[in-house]
Amino acid sequence: MRVDLGGIRMKNPVTVASGTFGYGAEYAKLVDVTRLGAITVKGIRLQPWPGNPLPRHVEVPGGMVNAIGLQGPGVEGFARDYMPFLRTTGVPVIVNIWGTSEEEYAEVARRLSEVEGVSGLELNISCPNVKEGGNAFGTDPRAVASLVAAVRRATRLPLMPKLAPNVPDIKLFVRAAQEAGADALALINTLPAMVIDIETRRPVLANKVGGLSGPAIHPVAVKLVWEAAQVARVPLLAMGGIVGPEEAIEFLIAGASAVAVGTANFIDPTTSLRVLEGIEAYLRRHGMNAVAALTGSLL
Amino acid sequence: MMKDVTCRVIGQTPLTAGYWALDMEAPGLAEAAQPGQFVHVRVPGLEPIALRRPFSIFGTEGTTLKLLYKTVGRGTSQMNRLVPGDPVQVIGPLGNGFPLEPRGEPLLVAGGYGVAPLAFLAGRLPTKGVVLIGGRSADDVLAVTAFERLGWTVRVATEDGSLGETGLVTVPLDRELARLHEAGATPELFSCGPDGLLRAVGERAIQAGCRGWLSLDKHMVCGVGACLACVQRLRREDGTEWIGRVCRDGPVFEAREIVW
Ligand SMILES: Cc1cc2nc3c(=O)[nH]c(=O)nc-3n(C[C@H](O)[C@H](O)[C@H](O)COP(=O)(O)OP(=O)(O)OC[C@H]3O[C@@H](n4cnc5c(N)ncnc54)[C@H](O)[C@@H]3O)c2cc1C
Ligand SMILES: Cc1cc2nc3c(=O)[nH]c(=O)nc-3n(C[C@H](O)[C@H](O)[C@H](O)COP(=O)(O)O)c2cc1C
Ligand code: FES
Numbered sequence: 001m002r003v004d005l006g007g008i009r010m011k012n013p014v015t016v017a018s019g020t021f022g023y024g025a026e027y028a029k030l031v032d033v034t035r036l037g038a039i040t041v042k043g044i045r046l047q048p049w050p051g052n053p054l055p056r057h058v059e060v061p062g063g064m065v066n067a068i069g070l071q072g073p074g075v076e077g078f079a080r081d082y083m084p085f086l087r088t089t090g091v092p093v094i095v096n097i098w099g100t101s102e103e104e105y106a107e108v109a110r111r112l113s114e115v116e117g118v119s120g121l122e123l124n125i126s127c128p129n130v131k132e133g134g135n136a137f138g139t140d141p142r143a144v145a146s147l148v149a150a151v152r153r154a155t156r157l158p159l160m161p162k163l164a165p166n167v168p169d170i171k172l173f174v175r176a177a178q179e180a181g182a183d184a185l186a187l188i189n190t191l192p193a194m195v196i197d198i199e200t201r202r203p204v205l206a207n208k209v210g211g212l213s214g215p216a217i218h219p220v221a222v223k224l225v226w227e228a229a230q231v232a233r234v235p236l237l238a239m240g241g242i243v244g245p246e247e248a249i250e251f252l253i254a255g256a257s258a259v260a261v262g263t264a265n266f267i268d269p270t271t272s273l274r275v276l277e278g279i280e281a282y283l284r285r286h287g288m289n290a291v292a293a294l295t296g297s298l299l
Numbered sequence: 300m301m302k303d304v305t306c307r308v309i310g311q312t313p314l315t316a317g318y319w320a321l322d323m324e325a326p327g328l329a330e331a332a333q334p335g336q337f338v339h340v341r342v343p344g345l346e347p348i349a350l351r352r353p354f355s356i357f358g359t360e361g362t363t364l365k366l367l368y369k370t371v372g373r374g375t376s377q378m379n380r381l382v383p384g385d386p387v388q389v390i391g392p393l394g395n396g397f398p399l400e401p402r403g404e405p406l407l408v409a410g411g412y413g414v415a416p417l418a419f420l421a422g423r424l425p426t427k428g429v430v431l432i433g434g435r436s437a438d439d440v441l442a443v444t445a446f447e448r449l450g451w452t453v454r455v456a457t458e459d460g461s462l463g464e465t466g467l468v469t470v471p472l473d474r475e476l477a478r479l480h481e482a483g484a485t486p487e488l489f490s491c492g493p494d495g496l497l498r499a500v501g502e503r504a505i506q507a508g509c510r511g512w513l514s515l516d517k518h519m520v521c522g523v524g525a526c527l528a529c530v531q532r533l534r535r536e537d538g539t540e541w542i543g544r545v546c547r548d549g550p551v552f553e554a555r556e557i558v559w
Contacts, residue, residue: 029301266520
């Protein structure tokens with residue numbers, strides 16, 4: 001079941017999606033996190049960040065729309081308060097990072113390179129919930145190339161940009177990111193979305209807009225992963241609407257090397273482990289001896 | 300310690316219009332529950348994906364977990380369809396409850412379904428006192444006999460005057476506070492209800508120089524501190540502020556901690 005995600009050595013192809021599993025410790029009483037292929041933590045920037053006002057989420061058919069706004073403890077707070085537990089798990093730790101400038105992304109990467117136990121960086125260039133940073137970088141291939149190159153110079157850790165789904169041609173971004181030095185690519189982030197309360201005629205979210213996640217976005221994600229796989233020379237980490245093994249296997253067939261479970265953690269915290277067991281059973285049933293046999297096996 | 304347990308519905312009983320008491324068999328969860336803690340319920344029939352719903356623990360009896368809920372929307376309406384034997388996934392007990400060793404005369408202030416954690420608390424506090432229950436109308440006043448059976452004195456206020464005295468529950472609260480003050484006693488306030496009520500109770504606790512324990516109702520996603528949907532600005536004793544998660548750091552806070 002082993003997978004090498006651009007230098008992140010996972011014992012199996014299943015991780016959790018950034019922002020849906022805290023820093024690993026929060027769910028540790030409900031889920032045996034040591035069984036995960038990797039733990040991906042909530043997005044952090046250089047300094048602590050307060051995030052958006054409430055309400056930060058709303059339930060919609062097939063998922064939810066969130067605008068948490070990347071609240072986080074900053075690099076130092078993360079290393080001090082959360083890494084000690086994460087190190088005890090023995091599981092690779094993928095840190096989701098963001099900033100409002102290339103310099104900030106690079107500085108976060110540089111500092112995390114010195115933190116023991118960090119196995120790779122997921123570059124969040126696709127968060128719809130912060131005004132600067134996030135999506136501002138993710139929707140222009142030249143900005144992506146320049147940003148990835150800048151972070152590449154700052155760290156030797158495996159680098160995995162997380163691509164924005166709301167672009168006309170995902171292949172341009174895949175090429176831009178891998179040519180600039182990405183070791184793997186993650187997709188997809190949430191889709192920009194909005195919900196209006198018709199009684200008050202106001203947006204439900206304090207931030208007005210947010211990101212749609214959950215089963216509703218799964219087919220969109222499958223299509224993007226399939227397209228990305230056609231030009232990708234680096235492994236893909238796929239996510240978007242996984243609620244069980246079936247969606248994860250779809251992603252693998254479409255071309256992903258590994259998968260991340262997001263919103264479904266909130267409903268069933270053990271979804272990631274169910275997905276893992278389901279993939280194992282599927283491989284056995286189809287006489288495949290490695291995840292790689294499934295990756296990109298679409299006929 | 301929190302667990303994700305497959306509970307079995309024992310049954311549910313109507314209370315007043317729109318309010319229900321739901322009993323479930325919750326071994327391993329019920330025994331560990333403390334007053335003020337809550338559970339995160341995966342309501343069956345809201346598939347394939349619907350967020351869990353948080354509910355205060357109304358009480359426990361051995362391995363039986365009791366909830367009291369008001370039907371307000373999609374999830375609570377669906378809960379209404381539960382029949383004995385139905386399986387329900389429940390994570391709990393979650394959060395930090397009320398302290399059980401008050402320094403003063405306990406004074407409980409409930410608004411609407413906010414009686415749920417306070418009824419549980421009333422049975423566990425070493426000394427009995429007064430419970431003030433407020434609501435819009437008589438239908439929003441619950442658990443009166445439960446408190447009385449436990450030896451508590453109940454006072455009721457409804458906004459429309461359909462039960463007890465007419466007006467906000469803060470009116471009898473101020474009277475009780477004045478009475479305790481005259482008697483030279485220090486009160487200790489415990490409250491659960493809408494934000495407006497909690498704020499009013501908190502202000503009074505600070506004025507009276509006593510402790511006021513407030514249980515916040517915030518919309519939640521994960522319930523365990525992982526998603527940051529339920530945050531609240533808080534103040535430490537040294538005056539510095541921080542952002543807490545109501546699900547994990549609360550839902551009960553002392554009045555002085557909350558930055559409204
Ligand atoms: C710690 C805590 C304890 C609670 N205890 C009780 C209790 O003992 N009895 C009771 O009747 N209710 C309680 N509530 C409120 C209860 O969670 C909501 O009434 C319920 O989630 C509504 O779900 P719905 O699907 O019927 O409503 P909908 O409006 O259809 O729900 C849509 C979404 O909003 C959320 N939501 C709506 N209203 C609330 C609310 N007031 N608080 C939190 N989330 C909300 C739902 O969880 C859901 O995600 C408590 C809330 C919290 C945070
Ligand atoms: C509450 C919440 C918080 C999130 N926070 C982050 C984040 O900090 N950084 C990030 O790159 N993605 C974040 N995401 C996006 C997820 O990692 C994931 O890409 C997306 O939700 C799609 O997967 P899902 O449909 O399985 O949830 C967040 C999603 C949710 C629902
Ligand atoms: S509900 Fe997720 S942090 Fe509180």
